[in-house]
Amino acid sequence: MKNITLLFFSVLVFGFSASGQIKINKLFKAGGDLINAFTLTDDAVAEMSRRAVLALDSMNKIDTSAYALRLDSITKDLSVDGLNLNFKVYQRDELNAFACGDGSVRxxxxxxxxxxxxxxxxxxxxxxxxxxxxxAKNSLKNAYLKSAAESAAGSVSKGVAAQLSQSQLMELTHALASAQYSQQQEYAADEFGFEFCVRQGIDPYAMYNALTKLSQLSKKPGAHASALLQAFSTHPDSDKRAEKMKAKADELQH
Ligand SMILES: [Zn+2]
Structure with a gap:
């Protein structure tokens, strides 16, 4: 009796998971070989972010003169363990910047x-x-899973492309260059930025000064919308970010 119960139980569970797996495969079919929520490895996400940066680089005018020289002089001694940093300037009138898991900073x-x-x-x-x-990785991952689900729902019969569709790639570039993060994520990134400045021998008030400026710029009427400024308008407590960084710099001075 016990064995029979176990058998029934197994059939139930196995039957369910097999059909569940088929549904999931269908759902993410459009994603090609990078696919689904369970097999979306770090390598796959890294490859997607690399492609998204390449796409953004090709869509933007990259400065090769005064801005590039200045950025090079600022960044030539910067380093982060485990990241192969590379920098480029996009000629754009938005106040924005982003970094990517492969070490690309724009x-x-x-x-x-x-x-x-x-x-x-x-x-x-x-x-x-x-x-x-x-x-940044989670933002890309979510954007990819969302786009894979949407395109699967819209075009399951279209066959599997072993590469990202153009619209998926666009969603990934958006997730990279215009990601919106939570207030907690912003606080943590500010802390990292503060420590980064201290490690590189930069003015410990630099993070405070930058946030103060961004906060003021975000209040200007007609300010160009950008992910960097939007963080200040979408999170009501954003002005506290600068004060926190000032307190940390003060503490370091004493
Ligand atoms: Zn941020």
């Missing part, structure tokens, strides 16, 4: 106009903080 020219060198290092540190704490 700064928009308007942000360089608005910030001092030390403040730029602080912002670079903040963005790398999102990478170090996996915020």
């Amino acid at each position: 700064i928009y020219s308007a942000l360089m106009d608005a910030m001092t060198n030390d403040e730029l290092v602080a912002i670079i540190g903040h963005e790398i903080g999102h990478v170090a704490r996996n915020d």
Whole structure:
């Protein structure tokens, strides 16, 4: 009797999981070989982020003169364990910057106009903080799973493309360059940026100064919407971010 019960139980469980697996395969079919929630490995996410950066690089005008020279002079001695940092400037009038898991860091020219060198290092540190704490990776992962589910629902019969569709790639670039993070994630990235400045021998008030500036800029009417500024308008307590960084710098001074 016990064996029969066990058998029934097994059939139930196995039967359920087999059909569940088929549904899941269908759901993520459109994602090709990078696929589904269970097999979406770190390598696959790294490959997706690499492709997203390449796509963004090809869609933007990359500065090769004054901005590039300045960024090079600011960043030539920066390093982070485990990341092969590389930097580029996009000629854009949005105040924005982002970092990617492969060590790519992209700064928009308007942000360089608005910030001092030390403040730029602080912002670079903040963005790398999102990478170090996996915020950036999770944002990409979620965007991919969402786009895979959507395209599967829309075009299951279209066959499996062993690569990202153009629209999926666009969603990934958006998740990379315009990710919206929680207030907790922003606080943690600020902490990382602060420590980053201290480690690189930069003014410990640089993170405070950069956040103060961003907060003021976000209140300007007609300010260009950017992920960096949106963090201040979407999180009501964002002004506290600068104060926290000031307290940390004060503490270090004493
Ligand atoms: Zn952030």
